[in-house]
Amino acid sequence: MKNLFKSNAVIMLVFSAVVLTAPIWLDPIGANYPDLLQKFAIFGLFAIGYNILFGLTGYLSFGHAAFLGVGSYTAVWCLKLFTMNVFLGVILATIISGIFALAIGFISLRRSGIYFSILTLAFAQMAYSLAYSVLTPITNGETGLQIAADDPRYLDSMLGITQQSEGIPSTHFFGFDIKSMDGYFGFYFAAVVLIIGFYISLKIFRSPFGLKLRAIKSNQTRMTYTGFNTKPYLLAAFVISGMYAGLAGSIMVAIDPLAGAERMQWTASGEVVLMTILGGVGTLIGPLVGAAVIKYLENIFSALNNSELTNIFSWLPEAIQTATVYIVEPFVGKGWHLTLGSAFMLVVIFLPGGIMEGFDRVKNLFGFGKKKSSSEGEAK
Amino acid sequence: MNKTMLEIKGVNKTFGGLHALSDVNLQIVEGETHAIIGPNGAGKSTLLNCCIGKLIPDNGSVTFNGRNMIGMPPHEINHAGMVRVFQTPEIFPDLSLMDNLMIPALASRDGTIKFNPFKSMGKEKNIRDEAMQSLADFGLEKFHDQHAGSISRGDKRRLELAMGLIQHPTLLLLDEPTAGMARHDTNATIDLLKSGKMGEMTKVIIEHDMHVVFSLADRISVLARGHIIATGTPEEIKDDPKVKEAYLGEEQEDE
Ligand SMILES: Nc1ncnc2c1ncn2[C@@H]1O[C@H](COP(=O)(O)OP(=O)(O)OP(=O)(O)O)[C@@H](O)[C@H]1O
Ligand SMILES: [Mg+2]
Numbered sequence: 001m002k003n004l005f006k007s008n009a010v011i012m013l014v015f016s017a018v019v020l021t022a023p024i025w026l027d028p029i030g031a032n033y034p035d036l037l038q039k040f041a042i043f044g045l046f047a048i049g050y051n052i053l054f055g056l057t058g059y060l061s062f063g064h065a066a067f068l069g070v071g072s073y074t075a076v077w078c079l080k081l082f083t084m085n086v087f088l089g090v091i092l093a094t095i096i097s098g099i100f101a102l103a104i105g106f107i108s109l110r111r112s113g114i115y116f117s118i119l120t121l122a123f124a125q126m127a128y129s130l131a132y133s134v135l136t137p138i139t140n141g142e143t144g145l146q147i148a149a150d151d152p153r154y155l156d157s158m159l160g161i162t163q164q165s166e167g168i169p170s171t172h173f174f175g176f177d178i179k180s181m182d183g184y185f186g187f188y189f190a191a192v193v194l195i196i197g198f199y200i201s202l203k204i205f206r207s208p209f210g211l212k213l214r215a216i217k218s219n220q221t222r223m224t225y226t227g228f229n230t231k232p233y234l235l236a237a238f239v240i241s242g243m244y245a246g247l248a249g250s251i252m253v254a255i256d257p258l259a260g261a262e263r264m265q266w267t268a269s270g271e272v273v274l275m276t277i278l279g280g281v282g283t284l285i286g287p288l289v290g291a292a293v294i295k296y297l298e299n300i301f302s303a304l305n306n307s308e309l310t311n312i313f314s315w316l317p318e319a320i321q322t323a324t325v326y327i328v329e330p331f332v333g334k335g336w337h338l339t340l341g342s343a344f345m346l347v348v349i350f351l352p353g354g355i356m357e358g359f360d361r362v363k364n365l366f367g368f369g370k371k372k373s374s375s376e377g378e379a380k
Numbered sequence: 381m382n383k384t385m386l387e388i389k390g391v392n393k394t395f396g397g398l399h400a401l402s403d404v405n406l407q408i409v410e411g412e413t414h415a416i417i418g419p420n421g422a423g424k425s426t427l428l429n430c431c432i433g434k435l436i437p438d439n440g441s442v443t444f445n446g447r448n449m450i451g452m453p454p455h456e457i458n459h460a461g462m463v464r465v466f467q468t469p470e471i472f473p474d475l476s477l478m479d480n481l482m483i484p485a486l487a488s489r490d491g492t493i494k495f496n497p498f499k500s501m502g503k504e505k506n507i508r509d510e511a512m513q514s515l516a517d518f519g520l521e522k523f524h525d526q527h528a529g530s531i532s533r534g535d536k537r538r539l540e541l542a543m544g545l546i547q548h549p550t551l552l553l554l555d556e557p558t559a560g561m562a563r564h565d566t567n568a569t570i571d572l573l574k575s576g577k578m579g580e581m582t583k584v585i586i587e588h589d590m591h592v593v594f595s596l597a598d599r600i601s602v603l604a605r606g607h608i609i610a611t612g613t614p615e616e617i618k619d620d621p622k623v624k625e626a627y628l629g630e631e632q633e634d635e
Contacts, residue, residue, distance in 0.1 A: 203500070207497050208499055209497040211482065223483075225464060226543070227484070228493075229453070229493050
């Protein structure tokens, strides 16, 4: 249908514009610094991929951080062994984490529901513990895996690319230094990958494959009596989401070339679940919104302190100002988890569809709401 | 005489101590509409479950078009051409009615597995048209973009019937297709199952509503407490003393 194709293009145009101009429109809320912007893009990518499993099929994995870790380690090893061009690492990390996801998914998907979740959790914790113990030669244990000046970088030396300056070389993308433009190049690099990742997710959402995944979520038994072998579909969704995680992990490395096992801990897996639910499970951009909100709270709220609060509320009369600061203070700084927790509870109780449901309600309130056929899906 | 399409031989199924099916023998002949009747709890649904792979009988054989069905996974049985419409509506409640019909249509086209993550659903014009036509046949087109979970029970039953028929099965197994429908809808369903291609399709139909049974069935089998006690034409069954006894006896017990 012409119509749908058009709307695909429109969605991509709007999405790209919004993402690429983020440094401008995020400036007023103090989020315009490369470090945070990069996190938005990386965790957004992670969550968008995770949503292909959790959002479409309803299978709740508690182990996806393991794939992110695998991607990170792979990418660092590529930098050490082959080339400082991050391109190779990004590709290989996506492939290798996909292979890991294939193996872990194959076993975990023998069960469904809570047992599936527990199996993924067990695998991820195993990966995390092994990274600290047996696998130290690969992961460098607690110190984390880093690049060094005397790494072999066979591909670079074969091509005769040598380091101009002494010391630890920096990552680049076909000659463009990732750290250039005060780190904004790193953001744009991640943002472009995010846009590609979003496009793939959009395609999947609107494909027969995506429809079948949603049908599995709705009534898996019925799918089997309708003539579908559901396991391979679930495994495919699992592998795709694992590859997104690995990709996200490799982008982290491209920007900051080190990898540590804490990236694989179950709390990191839990975080992507929170992001997805907070933003809106099964919606296209909900997970990205959720990721941005959580990273924003983590970075901005946790940095606020008493004197900054006093500043923010300085327009209030003295007595009220003191009282406000007194009330707000526990929610910021070290207490930012309190904000996250309350926000999460409010969303789950009042907006089970996440922040995206909130947007939809506001939209309908003002009468912009258009009915859409559900196969074309989910809230933009 | 037409050839036998589905052959059930010596099937037993127990649940704990309960004999749900005892030595059931049944032949479904190509082209016929075969009704299975019997009191509640007689084992009618259990018999269908044994055919489509939901349950595995303790012993006995189920052969469909010469192929052994026992141990075959449900999705392959579907593609062998045997399709079941469930007693309690088994639909996709979170998807639109349109999607509910496109899924079985896709299954028939794509087979048990086909990955097409980059194909656009919007370009699936044939599937879409087929689904829309089917909704129209069942008078459900006005709900096409509503969630299937939100329509009435009778409409869900019709939706499920449509989901079965869109797969063009060789053998359609219907478990109480008109239960929960208003009289008017029941009659419409009877007409639909009698007319055109649907009328020629081989069908097994479980029903309590005798009006439906006698309007549709070429042959009837009576199941009581897991035993087939009679099989024959509607006239034969009407006059069969054993059948009368089974129904009467059952009713007296119920009271
Ligand atoms: N999965 C199961 N586990 C245990 N018992 C079962 C199971 N399925 C059915 N039964 C029992 O087997 C007997 C036959 O049930 P079945 O559903 O086949 O009856 P039915 O003839 O379809 O009745 P109805 O007309 O009420 O649909 C009943 O006593 C039922 O309780
Ligand atoms: Mg029954």
